[in-house]
Amino acid sequence: MTALATPLLVLDELTVQRGEIPLCEAVTLHLSAGSICHLIGANGTGKTTLLMQLAGLLPVLTGEVVYQGAATLPIQPLYVSHQLGIHPNLTVAQNLTFLLNLYGLAPSATDINEALTWVGLQGFETLSSSHLSAGQTRRITLARLYLLTPDVTPLWLLDEPFTALDVDMVARMEDRLRDFANAGGAILMTSHQAVGVANQVLDLSDYMV
Amino acid sequence: MSQTDSTIQTMNKSSHTLEVTARGISFTQLWRREWQVKQQGAVQWLYPLVLFLVIITLFPLAVGSEPALLQRLGVSAVWIAALLSLVMGVDGLFKPALDNGTLAQLVVAKASLPLWVLIRLAIHWIFSSGIVAALSLLAVPLFQLSWFEAWILMASIVTGSPMLLMLSAVASSLTLSLKNGAVLVPLIALPMQLPVLIFATGAVDLFATGLNGLPILALLLAGSIVSVLVMPWVIALTLKMAWLN
Numbered sequence: 001m002t003a004l005a006t007p008l009l010v011l012d013e014l015t016v017q018r019g020e021i022p023l024c025e026a027v028t029l030h031l032s033a034g035s036i037c038h039l040i041g042a043n044g045t046g047k048t049t050l051l052m053q054l055a056g057l058l059p060v061l062t063g064e065v066v067y068q069g070a071a072t073l074p075i076q077p078l079y080v081s082h083q084l085g086i087h088p089n090l091t092v093a094q095n096l097t098f099l100l101n102l103y104g105l106a107p108s109a110t111d112i113n114e115a116l117t118w119v120g121l122q123g124f125e126t127l128s129s130s131h132l133s134a135g136q137t138r139r140i141t142l143a144r145l146y147l148l149t150p151d152v153t154p155l156w157l158l159d160e161p162f163t164a165l166d167v168d169m170v171a172r173m174e175d176r177l178r179d180f181a182n183a184g185g186a187i188l189m190t191s192h193q194a195v196g197v198a199n200q201v202l203d204l205s206d207y208m209v
Numbered sequence: 210m211s212q213t214d215s216t217i218q219t220m221n222k223s224s225h226t227l228e229v230t231a232r233g234i235s236f237t238q239l240w241r242r243e244w245q246v247k248q249q250g251a252v253q254w255l256y257p258l259v260l261f262l263v264i265i266t267l268f269p270l271a272v273g274s275e276p277a278l279l280q281r282l283g284v285s286a287v288w289i290a291a292l293l294s295l296v297m298g299v300d301g302l303f304k305p306a307l308d309n310g311t312l313a314q315l316v317v318a319k320a321s322l323p324l325w326v327l328i329r330l331a332i333h334w335i336f337s338s339g340i341v342a343a344l345s346l347l348a349v350p351l352f353q354l355s356w357f358e359a360w361i362l363m364a365s366i367v368t369g370s371p372m373l374l375m376l377s378a379v380a381s382s383l384t385l386s387l388k389n390g391a392v393l394v395p396l397i398a399l400p401m402q403l404p405v406l407i408f409a410t411g412a413v414d415l416f417a418t419g420l421n422g423l424p425i426l427a428l429l430l431a432g433s434i435v436s437v438l439v440m441p442w443v444i445a446l447t448l449k450m451a452w453l454n
Contacts, residue, residue, distance in 0.1 A: 055317045057452055076233070079317040083310025089250040094242070101238040102318035128249070 006069045007032045008154060008186040009054070014063030016046035016053065016204070023049060024207035027063070031200070033154070033184045036177055038195045041204030047190040048081070050204070051157045054188065055079040067155075076103055077155040078148055082163075084141040088130035092121060092140055095129050099144050103152050115143040120169065135164040145176050150185035158189035234320050236328070243325075243332050254336040257298035261341050264290035269351050276353045283352025284362055284413045288406055291341045291366055292373065296398060298337050299377040300391045302329065303444075307385055307451060316452075322445035330378055330441070338370035361416045365409040368426050371433035375440040376401045382447040405429065 009031040016024040023046030031037055039047050052058040054065065055077055086095050093112050100107050107115070109125075116122055119139035129137060142161060156177075162170045174197045177187055181197075188202075189195065247254060268286045269279055306312045315325055342363045348354045354362070380397035384390030408425050415422030 055313075056319075057313055057316055076318045079313065081310060081313060083308065083313060085310040085314035087246055087305070087309060087311060089246045090242075091249075094245055098234075098238070098242045099314065101234045101242070102314055102320060104233050106238075 007066075008035075008068060009188070010064075010066040012064040012066065014050075014053075014065060015061065016050045016207070017061060018046075018049045018052075018058060022062075022209050024204050025062075025209055027202075027204065027207045029188075029202050031155075031186045031188060033150070033186055034181050035200050036181050036187045036195070036198045037189070037200040037202055038198035039188055039190045039202050039204065041208075045204040045208055047204055048159050051079070051081070051159050051188065051190065055157050076153050077157050078103075078144070078153045079157045079159075080141060080161050081159045084137060086129050086137050086140055088128070090129055091126050092116065092129055092132070093125040095140050096143050099141060100147060103148065105147065105152065107147060111147060115146040116140075118146045118172070119143045133164075135166070135169075138164050139169070142173065145173070145180070148180075150180065150183050154185050156180065156185060156187045156189070158187065160190055160192070162191055162193055233318055236324065239320070239325055239328050240332070243329050247332050247336050253301055254298065254333075257294040257337060258340055258344070260297055261290045261294035261344060262347075264293065265344075265347060265351055279352045280354060283348050283354050284358070284410050284417075286352065287345050287348050287362060288366070288410050291338070291345065291370065292399075292402060292406055294341055295337055295370065295373055296377055296395045296402075298333070299374070299381045299394060299398075302333060302378055302381045303385055303448060304381075304391070307448070312448060313452075316449070322448060323441040326378075326441040326444045326448070327437070330374060334371060334374050338366060338374060342366040342370070355417075358413060358417050361413050361422070365413050365426060365429065368430040368433060369405045369409040372429065372436045373402050373405055375433075375436035378444055379440060379447070382444045382451070385448065385451040405432070 007030045009029070011027050011029040013025075014027040015022050016027055023044070027050070029037065039050065041047055049058060053060050057079075085099055087098075090098070093109075093116070096112055096115060097107060113122065113125065116125060119142055121136065121139055121143065124132070124136070129140065132140070142165075145156075148156075162173065165173065170193070174195070177189075178197045181187060181199075189198075265287055268282070268290075272278060272282060303312070315322060345363050345366055346359050348362060349356060349359045377394065377398045380394045380401075381391075383397065384393045387393065408429055412422035412425035412429070415425065
């Protein structure tokens with residue numbers, strides 16, 4: 001996929017706010033295809049809130065968000081948050097299948113096995129998710145990154161995706177982020193660790209009220 | 210089960226692509242997922258059913274074995290047990306989905322929330338009131354009701370319980386953002402549900418005395434159909450509002 005002529009995502013004078021209280025004002029960002037933007041800032045600056053606003057979970061009251069030239073979100077972004085979307089009653093494979101079904105994908109058992117192998121969960125397919133550790137549970141939700149391409153969802157909003165992951169898994173994740181960006185996707189992510197693959201940084205501390 | 214990183218295969222990530230088969234999640238996929246959630250969480254839906262069985266079993270033991278008294282109280286006792294069992298079971302309708310992030314994933318992926326609510330409630334109904342309706346036939350040996358009365362009792366539960374469930378679900382969604390909101394669900398729902406209880410037991414009594422209770426059952430069915438058509442949209446709206454708190 002070639003880079004898009006217009007930026008994938010533009011934030012113009014956006015106020016990051018949850019409820020009545022503004023956290024940051026006049027936030028500006030241009031995110032193009034191929035961008036991996038590391039969203040940084042001290043605790044409470046509104047990193048998670050900004051991602052929730054962009055994901056459509058919280059309203060944008062002041063400022064403008066433009067996605068591929070449109071004022072409304074024409075795509076289904078991928079949103080990875082602290083709440084993983086994993087139901088403890090379901091098996092690992094059932095949870096991953098659901099998370100992919102949401103994007104109109106119908107993965108086969110082979111697809112699921114490959115994605116789970118990629119995150120180191122091979123052999124766990126039929127195991128109840130309630131039996132997994134925090135890191136393993138997070139890997140289920142991250143396994144979908146293996147199968148999602150920019151054609152399906154060109155924008156990834158990742159809130160602390162590396163939390164509870166070991167060093168090898170973080171390295172594998174960074175490789176995948178780079179591949180996704182090279183294929184024409186854009187990523188906006190928070191992380192308290194250094195993100196080696198990031199080619200853009202947005203520091204919300206600069207916009208604090 | 211343990212896994213070491215050395216066993217993890219290195220895979221070529223760019224070689225694997227999946228084709229998009231639909232614009233988003235389909236009805237069938239949503240239904241299958243919610244069915245699996247319910248089926249694999251038996252403890253959660255068995256508890257209200259056990260409560261129902263305990264109430265209708267203890268009631269005859271407490272009242273005594275006089276057939277006329279049991280027959281007179283039987284329909285009301287079964288209906289009260291059904292109502293309490295239904296109200297007790299709605300605690301986990303939406304709270305887990307909010308807490309574990311399922312609701313967020315549905316919203317981000319632009320899935321139809323009213324459809325998800327409808328499917329979730331339909332499956333919940335099957336695993337709660339649907340089974341309760343079948344179990345209500347136990348009123349024949351326990352309360353010495355005739356089979357005719359028992360079938361009418363079952364029909365009244367089938368026609369009235371969808372409306373009861375929808376009212377409970379609205380109450381459950383309204384209290385989502387409150388700490389210990391589950392305590393408030395019966396307080397909000399029960400006053401709205403009392404008319405259903407009165408109409409349903411009244412209909413069975415009419416049939417038992419040889420009168421025509423069909424119009425009342427038809428009224429209950431109409432109320433249930435309207436609530437099934439309207440309430441999922443109301444609940445979806447309140448679920449979205451829960452995010453803002």
